[in-house]
Amino acid sequence: MMGKDYYQILGITKSSNEDEIKKAYKKMALKYHPDKNKSPGAEEKFKEIAEAYDVLGDPKKREVFDKYGEEGLKGGMPGGQANGPMPGGGGRAGTGNTYHYTFHGDPHQTFKMFFGDDDPFRSFFGGHQGFGGLGGHEHMEVDDDPFGHFGRGGGMNMMGGRQPQRSKRQDPAIVKELQTPMEEILNGATRKLKITRKVMNSDGRSVRTEDKILTVEIKKGWKAGTKITFPKEGDQSPNSVPADVVFIIKDKPHPLFKREGSDIRYKATLPLRDALCGGTINIPTLDGRQIPLNLSEVVKPQTVRRIQGEGLPHPKQPSKRGDLIIEFDIKFPSNISPSVRSKLKELIPTS
Template sequence: MGKDYYDVLGITKSATVDDIKKAYRKQALRYHPDKNKSPEAEDTFKEIAEAYDILSDPEKKDVYDRFGEEGLKGGGGPTGAGAGGPGTFNYTFQGDPHAVFAEFFGGRNPFDQLFGNRNGGFHEEMNQEDPFARFGMSGGGLGGLPRSFSSGMGGMGGMGGGTSLTKRQDPPVVHDLQVTLEEVFSGCVKKMKISHQRLNPDRRSWRTQDKILEVEIKKGWKEGTKITFPKEGDETPSNIPADVVFVLKDKPHPVFRRDGADIIYPAKVSLRDALCGCTVRAPTLDGRTVTLTTSDIVRPGMKRRITGEGLPLAKSPGRRGDLVVEFEVKFPESLSASARGTIFQVLPTS
């Protein structure tokens, strides 16, 4: 004797499509493991989902009505609803009962969506048999639901099973992407591996899938530039996948620091060179060396620009910013008495 799926949902064989949906709603809410903590709740919840999966599908229901569970699951039933000859239907419930629940209600947890319960269960003051009774919805109807409440839930179509709640896209998933100044100077492609959930063909269950995203870094891109890959976030029956966003961050450089399209090179010079003139050999990002000579007195923090030796401009890659030489004067740790006397005689007092 096979299972009586009508009995599982508490209905008769004459039940209409709406009766089946209302029965599933009532039984699924009653035995959902978030609410029902009895040891058999999980198995019953799965059995309810299987019953709904069969009875809500005209072809499966027709085979089940004529041949029972054995015929439905490979015991000699026909290959199609209208077939009269031998064959095997071979039905197996391979879905996730929680995914069936999520798809039916248009969200992962209607308890939270409807009542704001952060702990995933029912409020104590709710009717345990019919948690919707306090809204005037006993018996499966939605007529007693306040208009503002109904509007806020997208019409609550998923509660009746005919339509689902409007899917909303999850917030963007943001990752920092560190790049070196050399990579910004030349441009490059970074390969980033992500893991995200994707729905299986049944559109109810899902799997984890790895994917390589190729992030093109164009010449001169500024820190904070965002590169967006649409809908590469997790996919479930009740959501629109989030966008995955990479935000450029400058990786600290051992020599330079960045200021827009300019790069700053700190040049350390002695006090003597600062007073008497000096020559600085500054490196560039492409491996060359440029020479800067000054006969002026160098003051701490003084800057000199070497035009066109910085980073490419993002909007005009053919043009470049400047290499800015920022002088740092190194003062001696100590002076001999004779050196101190000489400086005292040579340098002006004001």
């Protein structure tokens, strides 16, 4: 390949993907920006970096460059023209089928379009923390060091001393309880939750208020206390990393059942006669069915019965369910007649 090697200029390989190209440009552009790098040749290097990104950041231009190199990209391919029309992507058609690309010549324009800000360096050399409005590229890796030529530990202040490099701190998590009906724990559910937050404008300084819908997939059997975290969905600010938004599952009280892990408990009201003499009562379930329960023995106040598999799913094995536990609220009569009392004394054993 004749002419400039744009891959070499950005320090990447021909197999690099789009994200790797963006990352390489960000690192190199910050390193060689003439406002911060006063070494000889920095300005020319800054321009080369912008041109390399202008080509490799555009799939059509990159395709031409990969096939024909810089000379082919700019209309100087061996033989004078390509075999058929060439993809353009910002170049211009010349005579015949020859492809012409010309860099617009303003590396600062490329820099501004990439970062969405005239001065992203204010975060490092001014009072702001972090990158602020870097147009979606605010997450710098820990190992990245675009200011390596200043030396580690920060930049240089006006007197030649070292200025500590500040990093953004994340705002404390925003925690909200999510009241969850027992039926959603039984069947699973999708919840759409609207939050209102502050969002940075493209200038990297001012903010606007907007609503956003967060989708929570409630899984079968989730326990109370389960946390669902949406990273960095809190208010945006030039001085901090947005907070995580955290929802915590909380059981919504049910009119019939009380949750006990994967089991549910139901209190059945039972007349004294049925408690002593037996009978059949209908027990409700979470899905609306009625299960007949035959009482053939004396039901004491502390008696409990279990109906297996009618509770809630196990969180780690949703195909298995806990039990429906039945306790009894035995209703005694408020008064009885003397004749009935006499008969009961005869019929009920003393021990």
